[in-house]
Amino acid sequence: xxxxxxxxxxxxxxxxxxxxxxxxxxxxxxxxxxxxxxxxxxxxxxxxxxxxxxxxxxxxxxxxxxxxxxxxxxxxxxxxxxxxxxxxxxxxxxxxxxxxxxxxxxxxxxxxxxxxxxxxxxxxxxxxxxxxxxxxxxxxxxxxxxxxxxxxxxxxxxxxxxxxxxxxxxxxxxxxxxxxxxxxxxxxxxxxxxxxxxxxxxxxxxxxxxxxxxxxxxxxxxxxxxxxxxxxxxxxxxxxxxxxxxxxxxxxxxxxxxxxxxxxxxxxxxxxxxxxxxxxxxxxxxxxxxxxxxxxxxxxxxxxxxxxxxxxxxxxxxxxxxxxxxxxxxxxxxxxxxxxxxxxxxxxxxxx
Amino acid sequence: xxxxxxxxxxxxxxxxxxxxxxxxxxxxxxxxxxxxxxxxxxxxxxxxxxxxxxxxxxxxxxxxxxxxxxxxxxxxxxxxxxxxxxxxxxxxxxxxxxxxxxxxxxxxxxxxxxxxxxxxxxxxxxxxxxxxxxxxxxxxxxxxxxxxxxxxxxxx
Numbered sequence: 001x002x003x004x005x006x007x008x009x010x011x012x013x014x015x016x017x018x019x020x021x022x023x024x025x026x027x028x029x030x031x032x033x034x035x036x037x038x039x040x041x042x043x044x045x046x047x048x049x050x051x052x053x054x055x056x057x058x059x060x061x062x063x064x065x066x067x068x069x070x071x072x073x074x075x076x077x078x079x080x081x082x083x084x085x086x087x088x089x090x091x092x093x094x095x096x097x098x099x100x101x102x103x104x105x106x107x108x109x110x111x112x113x114x115x116x117x118x119x120x121x122x123x124x125x126x127x128x129x130x131x132x133x134x135x136x137x138x139x140x141x142x143x144x145x146x147x148x149x150x151x152x153x154x155x156x157x158x159x160x161x162x163x164x165x166x167x168x169x170x171x172x173x174x175x176x177x178x179x180x181x182x183x184x185x186x187x188x189x190x191x192x193x194x195x196x197x198x199x200x201x202x203x204x205x206x207x208x209x210x211x212x213x214x215x216x217x218x219x220x221x222x223x224x225x226x227x228x229x230x231x232x233x234x235x236x237x238x239x240x241x242x243x244x245x246x247x248x249x250x251x252x253x254x255x256x257x258x259x260x261x262x263x264x265x266x267x268x269x270x271x272x273x274x275x276x277x278x279x280x281x282x283x284x285x286x287x288x289x290x291x292x293x294x295x296x297x298x299x300x301x302x303x304x305x306x307x308x309x310x311x312x313x314x315x316x317x318x319x320x321x322x323x324x325x326x327x328x329x330x331x332x333x334x335x336x337x338x339x340x341x342x343x344x345x346x347x348x349x350x351x352x
Numbered sequence: 353x354x355x356x357x358x359x360x361x362x363x364x365x366x367x368x369x370x371x372x373x374x375x376x377x378x379x380x381x382x383x384x385x386x387x388x389x390x391x392x393x394x395x396x397x398x399x400x401x402x403x404x405x406x407x408x409x410x411x412x413x414x415x416x417x418x419x420x421x422x423x424x425x426x427x428x429x430x431x432x433x434x435x436x437x438x439x440x441x442x443x444x445x446x447x448x449x450x451x452x453x454x455x456x457x458x459x460x461x462x463x464x465x466x467x468x469x470x471x472x473x474x475x476x477x478x479x480x481x482x483x484x485x486x487x488x489x490x491x492x493x494x495x496x497x498x499x500x501x502x503x504x505x506x507x508x
Contacts, residue, residue: 019362058367115367119440123371128381129406130464131371132493134442139451142434143464150432150477195435195472239412243453243462244404247432 004096005220005227006319006348007213010034014177014208014304017113023057027109027209028069034105034211038223042071045213046101048078049092051085051108051308055120070105077101084108084273085210085312086334086344090235092214102216108309109209117205117307124337126240137338138202140242142194144339145278147247149196153285156196159277160184163200163302166280170299177204177304203275203305210306210313228319228348232260235344242339253286253333256345262287265349268327269294271314273335275301282340283333293331297321311335315346322350377492380409383421385492391485395424395459405459424458427482427502431455431462435472444498450475454499467499474501 010033018026035041042048048070054062063080072078077100081087085108092104112120118136125131148154164184170176181187187200213223220227236252236259239245257263270293274280280295289295296302298317301310311334318330327350334344377385380396384407387394396407397420405424410417433452436443444466452475453462468484469475481499489495 055369058365058369115369116440119442120367120369123369127371127375128377129493133444133451133464133466134440135451135464136436136438136440139434139436143432143451143453146434146477147432192435194437197434241404241406241408241412241461243406243455243464244408244412247453 002097002099002216003220003229004093004214004216005224005229006315007215007220007224007227008034008037009210009212009316009320010037011175011210011313011316012208013175014206014306016177016205016207018111018207019113023052023062023066023109023111024069026111026207027066027107027211030209031069031105031107031211034213038213040213040223042076042105045103045105046077047092047095047104048076049080049088049104049106051081051083051088051312053082053110053308055123056110056112056115056307058115066109083342084308084310084334084336086315087235087336089212089214089312089315090233090344093230093233096214096216102219104214105211106214106312107209107211108306108312110307110309111207112205112307113207121338130242136194138197139194140338141202141276141279142197144247145196145201145276148278148281151248153248154278154281156188157184158281159201160187162277162280163187166296166299166302169297170303173298173303175304176299177206178299179303197276201277203301204303206304206306208304208306208309210309210316212312212316212319224323226323226325226350228322228350230346231349232262232347233344234259235342237342238340240337240341247339248282250282250286250340250343253283253340253343253345256343257287260345260347262331262345262347265329267293267329267331269297269318269321269330270333271296271298271300271317271330272333273301273311273314275305275310275335277302279340287331287333287345311344315348318348322348325350328352378409380407380418380421388492388495389489391426391495393424393426393456393483394421395456396421402460403458404461405456406463424456426456427480428454428456428459430467430475430477430479430481432477433467433475436466449498452499454481465496465499467501469501
């Protein structure tokens with residue numbers, strides 16, 4: 001296996017609505033910043049891969065337009081996933097492992113503000129048994145929360161504590177959209193949005209994006225004093241047939257974590273992509289995280305949730321903490337689809 | 353052009369969302385839909401003898417093709433639910449309703465659907481419900497209009 005690292009990360013200041021800039025204008029400064037931080041140009045990049053959603057952009061092949069933000073002339077080697085950008089990173093990692101490239105630019109972005117996000121997300125569902133009902137994504141997540149409450153896997157107080165802890169942590173994240181939180185007791189006095197979920201249990205609707213640069217071996221060491229080496233990465237899927245799943249579990253997370261080698265060392269920090277509070281508990285359980293692991297110091301997806309970017313941001317957040325020397329080994333998790341259907345786990349490590 | 357942030361009027365356009373592909377339903381989903389038009393509910397047995405409803409073509413664990421279809425009851429039990437107060441276009445009920453997973457009698461897995469039950473106080477995990485068939489014959493899944501509480505449950 002080749003040594004591959006994240007060497008640069010940049011993200012937008014995430015907002016509820018970015019009405020005056022289109023996707024290209026929104027993501028271009030982020031791509032530029034990720035390259036400038038390491039003194040690189042697009043001509044130094046061997047492969048470019050993005051994650052975005054045509055359903056949010058309201059246009060087929062919308063990612064092709066977004067290539068204007070990269071600069072695709074002279075022609076570049078490029079690909080796209082209709083998934084979170086973390087899966088675009090996985091594709092780029094495979095490309096580098098296959099020696100088709102030594103460097104890669106990866107980005108994920110979306111603007112959810114122009115449409116009705118809970119309605120748009122119904123198009124991710126099984127087209128025979130789920131999508132015809134147009135079930136809104138918050139009510140779907142509420143089915144999972146209820147299953148957890150009914151089984152005793154979580155309490156509403158724990159959910160409020162997760163919301164409070166995440167958004168309090170986000171106060172030190174300059175890119176976060178939601179910063180600060182009333183105490184859990186106050187949160188629990190709020191009304192339900194989709195019983196048993198209250199507003200604090202739900203992620204914000206976000207316009208934003210993130211860009212990451214990957215490099216192999218010596219190139220990574222040239223570009224970064226302390227590269228965030230990807231020492232393990234795997235992605236797995238649970239059934240799209242949610243009614244056949246135990247909704248309180250996400251076995252694909254545990255499998256991905258095992259294959260990524262999470263257990264081969266201590267995890268100092270974990271960035272988990274849990275858009276809804278109860279999902280953090282599922283992830284902690286599947287990942288068997290010790291209580292002393294710092295979880296979501298960025299605030300996580302509860303503080304900013306750009307669809308198709310929130311998972312890649314988790315990798316970026318862990319990478320930045322390794323590159324800065326704050327931690328040596330961390331875990332990043334990304335999810336795509338509803339109810340933690342698809343999951344990616346990566347282990348990032350700095351040189352000791 | 354100039355600075356985009358100085359633009360006063362933001363251009364707006366309708367966002368029409370659809371998944372505009374015709375699909376062949378195949379031997380399992382097609383049989384399930386055909387039976388719904390006759391007000392019967394079919395399920396399928398997986399390799400561990402679990403009865404999956406709605407039926408799927410492949411075993412969720414092993415991936416083996418599944419073929420043994422059997423009938424289950426149009427009544428069942430709510431396994432989890434939430435409350436939908438903001439109604440969106442295309443949803444089966446145009447008034448506030450429960451969204452629920454329902455395990456039909458005879459099945460081991462649950463079906464997603466909506467329950468016409470008036471208020472969240474009327475519904476709970478474990479509630480007994482039955483299919484309300486659409487008044488007019490419909491295509492496939494739409495033959496199920498919604499679920500409703502069984503009388504025994506409604507009367508307490």
